[in-house]
Amino acid sequence: MKNILSEIGCVWARKIQAILNGKLIHILLGYIINEDQVAQPYAAVVDSTLSAQDRRELKEKLRLSQPALIGEYNNKWQWTTWNGTPIEVLPRLTSPNQTLKREADINMVFIELFTSLKGMKPQILRELVNAGLLTRIYLYQQKEADRWQELKERPEQFPLLVMQAMRELDIPQISFLPYLNDEIVRNLVAHLSVLPLQSYQLAKSYLALSMPSLKEEFNLSVSPSYWVEEILDEMKEDDMLKGHVMDLSSIFASKLLYSSAVPSITELTAIEESNHHLLQAKVFQLILGDTRLTVKERWESKDRADTVIAELNIDNIFRLIPECSSTLRQGGYGCWVMESKLSPLASALLHTDSSNYQLLKTIDYDSTHLGSWTALIFYKPEEE
Numbered sequence: 001m002k003n004i005l006s007e008i009g010c011v012w013a014r015k016i017q018a019i020l021n022g023k024l025i026h027i028l029l030g031y032i033i034n035e036d037q038v039a040q041p042y043a044a045v046v047d048s049t050l051s052a053q054d055r056r057e058l059k060e061k062l063r064l065s066q067p068a069l070i071g072e073y074n075n076k077w078q079w080t081t082w083n084g085t086p087i088e089v090l091p092r093l094t095s096p097n098q099t100l101k102r103e104a105d106i107n108m109v110f111i112e113l114f115t116s117l118k119g120m121k122p123q124i125l126r127e128l129v130n131a132g133l134l135t136r137i138y139l140y141q142q143k144e145a146d147r148w149q150e151l152k153e154r155p156e157q158f159p160l161l162v163m164q165a166m167r168e169l170d171i172p173q174i175s176f177l178p179y180l181n182d183e184i185v186r187n188l189v190a191h192l193s194v195l196p197l198q199s200y201q202l203a204k205s206y207l208a209l210s211m212p213s214l215k216e217e218f219n220l221s222v223s224p225s226y227w228v229e230e231i232l233d234e235m236k237e238d239d240m241l242k243g244h245v246m247d248l249s250s251i252f253a254s255k256l257l258y259s260s261a262v263p264s265i266t267e268l269t270a271i272e273e274s275n276h277h278l279l280q281a282k283v284f285q286l287i288l289g290d291t292r293l294t295v296k297e298r299w300e301s302k303d304r305a306d307t308v309i310a311e312l313n314i315d316n317i318f319r320l321i322p323e324c325s326s327t328l329r330q331g332g333y334g335c336w337v338m339e340s341k342l343s344p345l346a347s348a349l350l351h352t353d354s355s356n357y358q359l360l361k362t363i364d365y366d367s368t369h370l371g372s373w374t375a376l377i378f379y380k381p382e383e384e
Helices: 002-007 052-061 103-116 122-141 146-150 155-169 182-192 200-217 225-237 254-259 275-288 317-327 340-351
Strands: 012-020 023-033 039-046 069-073 077-081 243-247 265-271 293-296 305-311 328-339 358-367 371-379
Touching (some): 002 039, 012 103, 023 052, 122 182, 122 200, 243 254, 254 305, 317 340, 340 358
Parallel strands (some): 243 305
Antiparallel strands (some): 012 023, 069 077
């Protein structure tokens, strides 16, 4: 069914299962990508003949999508419009665009990809997707983009290309080989091909979908991402995010990813001291494609920044607060994020720091599922 959708101009498809008139029917919904780089349903196909009742129930299942064409197979393909008008000559069109832009559409593609690889542990699934994303970027950078599509027919070439990509892009080892097969490669190519090569929306989507499994894998207690995004938006509105922004406790470069949307920032530096986190941080850095972002493995005493961000915990608080004091320039702003139970200690250390910080704002967050969190936003005054 994918082949017939490709023939009429669809560039991507997702599977839908539906009970029609008491029968389980497999539907493939094909999309084009319009002038605004938004996914637009174009055709739905089923590999069986539809009765009048089937068709009515199918239209109810697809009422939000309303594809222009519906195809059913009975020894040959038969086509009608959404309203049921038979089509004798199948229309073929060229999709106005080949890649998506909108975050909601990117989420849809990632979810369909993850579903197509169901049954795998989240860590393995993420490693396979990492391998696909990096290989695609590598081939485009080498001006060999055609080789990416050729992997559908020659999937056995994928492992070698991944190895080349990791070497050229300076990425730590990705453990994907034991879990790879030809069908997985074809799925990776089919779905990743409609995503932007590098973009803020791509990195943000992949971060959001990856973070739950990353937190579980590394046993991390990490501040809620959407809350952190709101805090950074507030800092942006108050002109506190500008110049060189540094995250001293980067967790997969996640907070700087949100900061990258701010044009007044000239440089972004993430300190990723855990080797376990370094791989995913570099993957996010690459798919973000922001040349301002650098991922470092350790803090240096010469580091200086106009805005400093840090996620504090009981293991790093006494190390990161002096580093923050040394790094933050006079006239700069800082933000510490932590579990609320740590905020009294952090507040005491802030008020007694030699930098003479001025506390500007305290932001609290409480959630039944995610716990209680506190952010302290402060200013380092100029010396008189």
